[in-house]
Amino acid sequence: MEVFEAIRTRRSVRAFKSTPIPEDKIKLILEAGRLAPSAGNIQPWHFIVVRDAEKRKRLSKARWAKFIAEAPVVIVGCGDQRASPRWFHVDVAIAMQNMVLAATGEGLGTCWVGSFNEEEVRELLKIPENYRVVALLAVGYPREKIDVTSKILHFVQRRKKLSEIVSFEEIGRKTSQNLLLLALRLFRFISRIYSS
Known part of the structure; x- marks a missing residue:
């Protein structure tokens, strides 16, 4: 899939199949994040790939995020606030958007979750103090078939x-x-x- 096609057809998916994601696709998605630009090329990110069902269930307690429990993979994007105190949020967000587009290009759906209890996530995943949790990214195969034409029309109508x-x-x-x-x-x- 071409990059602009991935941008144009991407949507937030909140209903996932339980089908496991092949390792090569996960690696490609993570590689897309790794290759993102960052301020001063500091690359202050760390990504935690969560597959464990119990951990995903606990992560799904975030507001409006019950679907996280059924996504086969959740990528937790963290930023090192010591390495890049001013820009880590932006840098991690850019890297995660690269991941979203790579996942879309591979036929996967994603949903960015920014509303969560950071302390609970930090405790669950044993995240050190110098890292801040920026976002959770649910990744998986969409449960319903994506009717691209109607979704694009809906998408275009809602965009400024x-x-x-x-x-x-x-x-x-x-x-x-x-x-x-x-x-x-x-x-x-x-x-x-x-x-x-």
């Missing part, structure tokens, strides 16, 4: 237009059309909250 997020030379004032779109999105969001 380039004209809404890009400026050249400096950030300009928002046009009245952009403000109207923002108000409409806010109204829809509030309506969903109150209707559920």
Whole structure:
């Protein structure tokens, strides 16, 4: 799969098959993380591959992360705050995004989890004090077949237009059309909250 195709078709998967992931695919995903750029080329990351069912179950206690228990692999991205105190979060995030794209290219689904109890994760995985947990990445084969066309349409409809997020030379004032779109999105969001 071409890189842009992986970017375009990637989605967050929250329902996984129990099918084990072959070692060569896991290694490729980890290699994609290893090859990521980092500030000063410090590479302050460490990745913990969690396959143990009991550990995955304990990791799934994070908010909105019950699906972690059924993902055959969870990659925990940690950053060495002593090696790169200012940039470790960014560097680990870049490396994990490389992993997401590599996994997508291999026909795997992923879901990035950023809401978790860091102390519980640290204790469970025996993470030393100089490392901070940046994110958990659930990886596995999607349980349902991905209908790429409908998912892309849904994906495209939910994404902002380039004209809404890009400026050249400096950030300009928002046009009245952009403000109207923002108000409409806010109204829809509030309506969903109150209707559920």
